[in-house]
Amino acid sequence: MNSNNLSLFVVVLGTLMSAIDTTIVLLAIPTIAQELRADLSIIIWVIIIYLLVIAVFTTQLGRIGDIYGRSRLYNMGFLIFTIGSALCGASLSAVDLVAFRAIQGLGAAMMQANSGAIIADIFPPNKRGRAYGYTSIGWNAGATLGIVLGGFITTFIGWRYIFYINVPIGILAILLGLRYIKTNERRKVKLDILGMAFLLASLSLIAYGSADIAGAGVRSLNIYLISGGIILLLIFFLLERRQEFPIIDLKAFKGSRVFTYSLLASFLQTTGYLATAFIIIMYLQGIRGLSPFDASVLLVPGYVLASIVSPFTGRLSDRIGARIPATIGLGLMIIAVLIYLSIGLDTPLYVVVIASVIGGLGSSLFFPANNSAIMANAPRGFYGGASGLSRTLANIGTLLSYAIVLSVASVTIPREVAFEVFLGTTNLIGGVASSFLIGLKSAFYVSIGILVVALILSALRGKEARAQLSTDKS
Template sequence: MNSSNLALMVIVLGTLMSAVDTTIVLLAIPSIVEELHTDLFTILWVIILYLLVIAVFTTQLGRLGDIYGRAKLYNLGFAIFTLGSALCGASPTAISLVAFRGIQGIGAAMLQANSGAIIADIFPPNRRGRAYGYTSIGWNAGATLGIVLGGFITTFIGWRYIFYINVPIGIVAIILGLRYIKTLETRKVKLDIAGMASLLVSLSLIVYGAADIAGYGIRLLNIVFISAGAIVLLIFLLIERRQEFPIIDLRAFKSNRVFTFSLLASFLQTTGYLATAFIIIMYLQGIRALSPFSASLLLVPGYVLASLVSPFTGRLSDKIGARIPATIGLALMIGAILIYLNLTLTTPLFVIILASTIGGLGSSLFFPANNSAIMANAPRGFYGGASGLARTLSNIGTILSYTIAISISSVVVPRYVAFEVFLGTSNLIGGVASAFLTGLKSAFYVSLGILILALIFSAIRGKEIREKLSDKP
């Protein structure tokens, strides 16, 4: 393997580990709650804080990569992620676990912020689709491992090892990264402290309000929190218009149509689809009485297919551009949602496998093509910022996706019932099961609408032929 491919291998490994820790905690929640003697509302922040830190800091850590070197920030990110993983595994209390997940999130944000830009540094535009295809493998394989390992390790070894497993892998990745990931390009930019603070406050208020809905139903307090978060979000956008180097550079959306619409399609796809696995696990666990581990196994075929197909779809986007494969991918994801909307209390379980497989194929078409389009059409000298911007929007979408799924699906049943289902300690029957299924379908309807918007932006992004960009640095 040449140095570029070895560097890509380390980047794929970083993508895989980051994706694993996005999902691996989901099936360990019941064991964590029991051992640390805490409640669901507290332990939800083990998931939320990790995503929140990544969403807020990714772009700025991409900027730091532009200043000090992306290789340095990427390798430092691996070190921090590995340290955070070890601390999470050793956590004595729920609060310390939440705090250490924040440290782990900072490391993951460094990895995510700089990986796309490093690929843009070491591969020409006509080869990036293939490279992003392999990172898509890392993401899909990580999502698969996160769900399956979360159930397996928690059941047979103990929940702490879902974090300890990162330590030896991280050490090997640090050694390989220091040797093979070397990029020299730097830029003079400034951090957007005001933007980071306002985005953090906005997302925290919105997510806290949504979590409160899951815990206590719709009430004045959570409406106030969500409304305040929306107001602060508007303030954040106003701040961004005045910053020289903002977190979300609104000027980048004016650079060209392909770049702008690819970013919007990515954000909407993440918001509309990422929590689908979580919703389905709730259906299988809470209504169909499957164990979390058994439920997760039904989703494996879709992720496996996506991992196998992604390199080929990445090559396809190098040849014909992103619009056709990415749009077809979104159409397939919409098809999967339509199947989920027809679930009943007795639907044969092979239907879940079918829908998951269709959605996985859609993901394998969408991600490598769309990511390649973003980086290939980014403004000149803006690779680090474009990579960070894409990741920031994607991670905000991830938070919103889980927020929508948890809050909407739990509104139609009593609070204690929703908590028991989310914790895996109760199975629903009769009228309560029908009501909870109605809540899950409500979440799917919202996802469907968001994915349709993503498909529209993808379809009208404009045509690009990647070979014509091969001389672009």
């Protein structure tokens, strides 16, 4: 392997690890709560804080990479991620674990913010689709491993090892990164501290309010929390218009239509689709009575297919541009959610597998093509900002995706039952199961609506001249 491929290997490994830790805690939460004797309203933040830190800090860490060097920030991120993982495994209380997950999320944000820009530095525009295809493998494989390993390790080894497993891999990646990832392009920018504060406050209020709906039902407190979060988010966007180097550069959306629509399609795809696996796990575990491990295994074929196909679809986007494969991919995801809508209390489980495979194929078409379009059409010198902006929107979408699921799917059954189901601590039967299924399907309808908008934007993004981009930017 030459140095470029070794650099790509480390970037893919970082994507893999950060994706694993997005999902690995989902099936371990009940065991963690019992062992640490934690209140469920606290332990849910083990999931939320990781997503929240990544969503808020990614863009600014991409900017810092522009200033001090992307390779330096990426390697430092892997170090912080590894240390945070070790601390998570050694946690003595739920509060400790939440704090250490924030450290782990900071390291993951540093990696995510600079990974796309590192690829853009190393590979010319007409070859980035293949490289982003491999990062898509890392993400899909990480999501698969996170779900499966979370159930397996927690059941047979112990929940602390879902974090300890990162330590030897992180040490290897740090050594390889220090040797092979070397990108020196830098530029002077300023940080948007005020913007980070408003975004953090806004997303925290929205996330907390959504979790409170699942735990206590619709009440004045969570309405005030979510409303306050939305107001702060609007203020955040008003402030961003006046910042020289904002977290979300609204001016970037006034440039290339391909760049703008690709960013928006990515955000909406993440918001509309990412938590569908979480919903299905709740269906399989809460309604069908499967164990967490057995429930996760049914989703593996879709992720495996996506991992295998992604490099080939990445090469396809290098030849014909992103519009066709990305739009077809979104269409397949919509079909997958429509199949999920057909499930009932006794639907054959192979239906879930079929939907997972179709959704996995859609993901393999969408992600490498769309990511390649974003970076290929980003202004030169804005690679770090474009990579960070893309990841920030996707991470905000991830947080909102879980918030939508928690809010929409839980309003149809008793609050205390809903919260326990989301944490995998109880099974539902009879009329309560039917009511919960209605809630799940309501979340699927919302998902379809968001994905349809993403498909329209993808189809209208325009056709790329990828070969010309290669000549202009190489």
